[in-house]
Amino acid sequence: MITVNSVLDGVIAALDQSFPNIGTYSEESDQGLVEPYFYVKLFPMSQNQLLGQHYQRNHLFDIHYFAGSNEALHDMAEQLYDKLELISVDGGLVRGSGMRHEIVNGVLHWFVAYNFHVKRSVEPDPLMGSMRQEGYLRG
Secondary structure, three states, X not given: OOOHHHHHHHHHHHHHHHOOOOEEEOOOOOOOOOOOEEEEEEOOOEEEEEXXXXXXXXXXXXXXXXXXXXXXXXXXXXXXXXXXXXXXEOOEEEEEEEXXXXXXXXXXXXXXXXXXXXXXXXXXXXXXXXXXXXOOOOO
């Protein structure tokens, strides 16, 4: 089953593959980070039950990009729209939706949601041991 960490790993892997010379981090750290770099932040995710064991999972990410000028930030945003449309998660592809970006205080904030269906496995009920049935005919 797809987990929160596997989706986060898929986003980070897509960034690392598309931009091998740019560092990617998922934990906040102010120590020794050299621009340019990405910081991947997972917003609170949600899960809604659809029917039976079928659920809709919603993962919203805010990918921060730290670089020099606004022009460089907008150029990176254009590339992210293409590179993060599809990510690989547990051997399958997941499509991003709701993509948008903004620049706040010299930092690119690029938003994307990865929404998909999951089916939870159910532990089977224990089977009844054995039953002996007898029948008699009246005659």
